[in-house]
Amino acid sequence: MQLLDSDLSQERAFLVGVELKRQYNPWRIEDSLEELGRLANTAGLEVVGQEIQRLDSPTPATYIGSGKVKELKLFKRDLDFNVLLFDDELSPRQQRNLEEEVDIKVVDRTALILDIFGQHAHTKEGQLQVELAQLEYRLPRLTRMWTHLARQAGGRAGGAQGGVGVRGPGETQLEVDRREVGRRIARLKDELESVRQHRQMYRKQRKRAGIPTVSLVGYTNAGKSTLLNSLTEADVPVADQLFATLDPTTRRFELPGGTACLFTDTVGFIHKLPTQLVAAFRATLEEITESDILLHIVDITHSNAFEQADEVEMVLEELGANERPMVVALNKVDKVLDEKNYGLEIDNEKIIAFEASEPVQLLLDRYPDAVLISATWGIGLKGLLEQIEGVLIQDMVEVDVLIPYRAGEMVNLFHTRGRVEEENYNEHGTLIHGKLPTRLVGYFEPYFDGLASE
Numbered sequence: 525m526q527l528l529d530s531d532l533s534q535e536r537a538f539l540v541g542v543e544l545k546r547q548y549n550p551w552r553i554e555d556s557l558e559e560l561g562r563l564a565n566t567a568g569l570e571v572v573g574q575e576i577q578r579l580d581s582p583t584p585a586t587y588i589g590s591g592k593v594k595e596l597k598l599f600k601r602d603l604d605f606n607v608l609l610f611d612d613e614l615s616p617r618q619q620r621n622l623e624e625e626v627d628i629k630v631v632d633r634t635a636l637i638l639d640i641f642g643q644h645a646h647t648k649e650g651q652l653q654v655e656l657a658q659l660e661y662r663l664p665r666l667t668r669m670w671t672h673l674a675r676q677a678g679g680r681a682g683g684a685q686g687g688v689g690v691r692g693p694g695e696t697q698l699e700v701d702r703r704e705v706g707r708r709i710a711r712l713k714d715e716l717e718s719v720r721q722h723r724q725m726y727r728k729q730r731k732r733a734g735i736p737t738v739s740l741v742g743y744t745n746a747g748k749s750t751l752l753n754s755l756t757e758a759d760v761p762v763a764d765q766l767f768a769t770l771d772p773t774t775r776r777f778e779l780p781g782g783t784a785c786l787f788t789d790t791v792g793f794i795h796k797l798p799t800q801l802v803a804a805f806r807a808t809l810e811e812i813t814e815s816d817i818l819l820h821i822v823d824i825t826h827s828n829a830f831e832q833a834d835e836v837e838m839v840l841e842e843l844g845a846n847e848r849p850m851v852v853a854l855n856k857v858d859k860v861l862d863e864k865n866y867g868l869e870i871d872n873e874k875i876i877a878f879e880a881s882e883p884v885q886l887l888l889d890r891y892p893d894a895v896l897i898s899a900t901w902g903i904g905l906k907g908l909l910e911q912i913e914g915v916l917i918q919d920m921v922e923v924d925v926l927i928p929y930r931a932g933e934m935v936n937l938f939h940t941r942g943r944v945e946e947e948n949y950n951e952h953g954t955l956i957h958g959k960l961p962t963r964l965v966g967y968f969e970p971y972f973d974g975l976a977s978e
């Protein structure tokens with residue numbers, strides 16, 4: 525059996541993708557493999573080649589056909605790679621058989637994504653979530669072989685040892701039997717549940733304070749963190765890598781009309797996002813489902829921008845967040861402004877499309893209100909913010925209140941959370957005509973002036 529390289533830079537990967545002939549898939553297998561290659565690079569692997577097989581259905585024992593397995597053995601001799609990277613999640617049995625037959629380490633897309641998450645999780649919560657997802661993935665795969673590999677890996681979550689796919693919960697977890705892993709999973713779930721409750725409490729407080737929240741959502745690498753940084757100087761690390769951000773960052777921000785809100789940048793999505801991850805990241809992802817507005821960032825320069833947008837919408841649906849009001853930003857237009865075929869130009873800080881190229885037009889047809897932006901250059905952001913504010917205002921109710929002078933803090937609250945249209949004073953207190961977010965109206969009920977109009 526091939527031993528593991530503990531030096532990452534020496535891991536050479538060969539990609540394998542299968543296209544199922546009778547199954548509709550919006551992604552071309554070539555594009556999916558290209559993305560797998562980017563994932564591999566992000567994890568620190570060098571990609572030395574790839575192979576695609578078109579099949580009616582996967583082969584139960586080895587996923588790919590036996591002829592292809594033989595070919596891979598030959599490729600291995602010629603190209604000298606030490607990891608086979610599959611674009612789909614393999615069953616534990618398929619993985620084991622392949623490892624034995626080709627005599628090599630076999631890693632699937634799910635394990636690769638889990639590995640990257642392990643490398644990029646920096647907060648305690650992030651690490652707990654990744655560890656849970658990794659253990660759930662490994663539990664059915666706990667065999668002598670995996671234990672053997674893991675012993676050499678000997679890492680903890682995010683450790684650099686052991687190479688891709690086996691980094692993570694290290695020997696202490698993996699050399700024990702399944703029952704013990706099961707116990708660890710239960711403990712992690714408990715810990716995460718308390719994190720979740722804590723978050724929920726925090727969100728409730730925020731709701732009470734009436735500050736609307738905007739969640740930045742989008743495919744990984746779309747530019748979410750770049751946008752948060754350029755709006756709020758948040759200093760979130762930005763990288764031309766997949767899953768650069770795992771841990772949510774929230775920043776307060778004032779919209780052009782004066783409405784204060786909170787922007788949250790969080791983990792990006794990808795196609796074939798492992799279900800274990802979605803489950804484990806529930807606490808983080810709940811931020812999204814409970815926000816007032818989803819700000820969906822799409823990288824229009826990506827050749828699969830449309831499929832990526834689809835994927836994001838599918839994950840949002842899975843999370844039950846698809847009913848939230850959504851504002852769409854088509855990002856990175858600076859990269860294509862010069863190419864006439866995209867038909868974009870800057871007009872007074874606003875990017876406009878005239879006879880846009882096909883991929884951009886497709887997105888504009890799908891999202892007619894989408895705003896074209898460049899997060900890096902900071903162009904188009906004003907229009908974007910106005911649209912966000914517009915959506916928030918739709919959610920406001922017009923009121924007239926008379927607030928006694930002793931309740932001065934309510935006047936402040938109106939100013940910071942609502943929109944004051946007229947303010948007067950009489951001997952009883954401050955008279956305000958304006959708009960309040962629906963959920964704050966209750967707090968002002970004692971001061972309704974009897975003139976309140978909808």
Ligand SMILES: Nc1nc2c(ncn2[C@@H]2O[C@H](COP(=O)(O)OP(=O)(O)OP(=O)(O)O)[C@@H](O)[C@H]2O)c(=O)[nH]1
Nearest residue numbers: 745746747748749750763764767768769792899900
């Ligand atoms: N040219 C150009 N590049 C951009 C723009 N916005 C983001 N990028 C680049 O795109 C890459 C990804 O940006 P991030 O902000 O890290 O993307 P993200 O959506 O936060 O990605 P994850 O955290 O991985 O989900 C970086 O290399 C950015 O510099 C833009 O408007 N124009």
Ligand SMILES: [Mg+2]
Nearest residue numbers: 748749768769
């Ligand atoms: Mg990011």
